[in-house]
Amino acid sequence: MNYLYAAYAAAWMIHGSYLGLMWKRYREVKRERDALSGGL
Amino acid sequence: MSVDFIRVCRATLTKDLRLEWRSRDVINAMLFFALLVVVIFSFSFDPTAEESRHIAGGLIWVAFLFAAVVALNQTWARELRNDVLDAYRISPAPANALFLAKAIGNFLFVSILELLMTPLFVVFYNLRVLGSASSLALLAALGTWALVVNGTFFAAISLRTRSREIMLPLLLFPISIPAIIAMVNGTTAILTGEDSARFWLVLLGAYDVVFTTGSMLLFETVLHAE
Amino acid sequence: MNDSPEPAILLRGLSKQFGKFAALRRVTAEFSAGRLYCILGGNGAGKTTLLRTLAGLSRPTRGTVSLLGETDFRAASPKIGYMAHPSLLYDELSGMENLRYFACLYGIADEARCSDAIRAVALDPTLTRAVGQYSQGMRQRLSLARAFLNRPEMLLLDEPFSNVDLTSAQAMVRLLCDSRDAGKTIVVTTHQAALLDGSADEFVWMDAGAIVNRTKDWKLSAGSASELI
């Protein structure tokens, strides 16, 4: 049974870490965008 | 003045062979490297006669792959040294002529390595070919071309990346997996003589056709991407 | 000098950027045919980038480049002779072998063209030594011979006189003047402007990726060029 938990948990950990990575990149790009003198 | 494809291809090939012959130290270094690979493989896998025939196919081709990658990394070394590639890019000569000449040059170069390594494997593993030797030679030729045509193409791509030497295997190995499976299993099938390697030969033929055409179509884009 | 109405080189808002660094900043200029232009400027002024873009080796980030009436950079390149800082030659081959190979790339089979090109730069065609053992000056002159090989209509030469002794440099200048008189368009970048005094039709001053001044005489640096000759 714990293999079942492990598989589902692993799936969401993978998706979660990718979304986390994307969020971190988003924050970096946002900081650069705000730093632009003209802004977008 | 459309530039004749065959003449440019032949001129580039002869130029490359002359360059290799002039600085023979590169070839000698490569041959010695191939010898080392075979010896180390023989130490790491105990070659008792019986099951050695079953794993020999895999060992031989992994050793060839190793030596081929080191050779393929040198493909564009001379063109890079004095930016000679720029001179080629400016000339009206077709990009595919350069690619084909480089691929054939590599094919000859890697074949020389294989011709040296094979007798060593036969000696260390006292192999006897039970199947038909001619189809083994055909398999080796198709397999080597499969590695070399993609190797030359990806070597050109990896010119434009930061860590050039590591990038070539990273690009080459995943794409070459079907060819490697075919070579290894085909060789084992012929060595053990248990089953025919016809399927593997057909697969390698298809692989070569697909990727030679693909490379010829896309090489111009890669050459001019700076 | 034939003032053909349509300029040999037409640049409209040409920019070239490597990431944030702007090597060329919206360069707009015209260069007419049959003239010898000398481009001056400090390091990083964009001289080499300009030549590479003209030669079709690097694509502009913005703006257009039209050479000899062609905008597709692949179409014009066979009519161009290019010389760069690196020698663009194979070190292990001799001078003649190099030229024979590059002649083949242009579809030239005739041997005499190669030996004429070598003699034009005062080198000996029968020299069998590998180019790797040539002196830097000899290698520069052989590289110039390679640029002349396909009888180009336009010559783009990046610092052709560096490391070349005075007499050979002056011989090269005479060669360029003869080609200019024959109708070729020649663009030379150099730090030794004095060599082209009286030969170049126009001196173009570049600074920070832009053309800042164009004068007839290299001494008169009326513009803001900070070039120290």
Add this chain to the structure above:
Amino acid sequence: MRRAFPILAVATLAFLGYAFYAAWFVAPTEQTMGNVQRIFYYHVPSAWTAFLLFFLNFVASVQYLLRPSEVGDKIGKAVALGIAALTCVGAFLIKPLPYELEPGAVATTGIMIAGIYFLVRGFFSERGTDILALVSAEVGVVFCTVVLVTGPLWARPVWGIWWTWDVRLTSTLVLWLIYVSYLMLRKLSTSGETPKLAAALAVFGALDMPLVYFSIWFFRTQHPQPVIGGGGSIDPRMLRVLLINWLAFLCFASLVCWLRFQLETMKRDVEETQALEALLEPGALR
């Protein structure tokens, strides 16, 4: 679309929740394998989603390469229409379709292939196709990783082995390797035209897949191995839960792709503006 995002996000989450509930409680327990078989409801839909994303990457890469030249664009359209026509004709003409495929499915796949081609061609600019290629590759690799993690976790309790050279699982592994090298190329490339190099590699990768499949299939027939998920018929209730999960994953994947697409577009706009600023004030960055 930006305003609708929160609603869509909540809807997708709800859908995923329902799919999760269906996978754990609604679907009947498999007799031989027991509850661990429920990994099937995440393993297989993730694989299908990954394959679809990689196919999208292939279409976007082909378009990126073909679009600049009119001739290329025409060839692309002709080939796409050709594929659709051939599969439809073949589906109904070839009577004994292999693997008991029924004609309707084959025809719709053919039309879907052409449909995706023209959709991408219509909705995305040249830069857009490149971003789409990058996005679909990245999200595809994420789903592929899920498949490669849940596969062994399923094989272990059922057959006692972590890895089985099953045709589909191994093809997924090779596909994963190819697209990781694709992403590495995009990150390590210093060329000004990285999208072109990446597109060339993507086309090579796609050309490689049929060869990968057949080489492993024949390799497997010589060394028979247990097959993940088994072939043959499947209990209709299980099939329903499987499709629910697949639909939920498709919504989730398209949402993530959309987010990543906006992020990449924003990043490139910022870079362009920075480059423009660097262009205007001379000497600042010499």
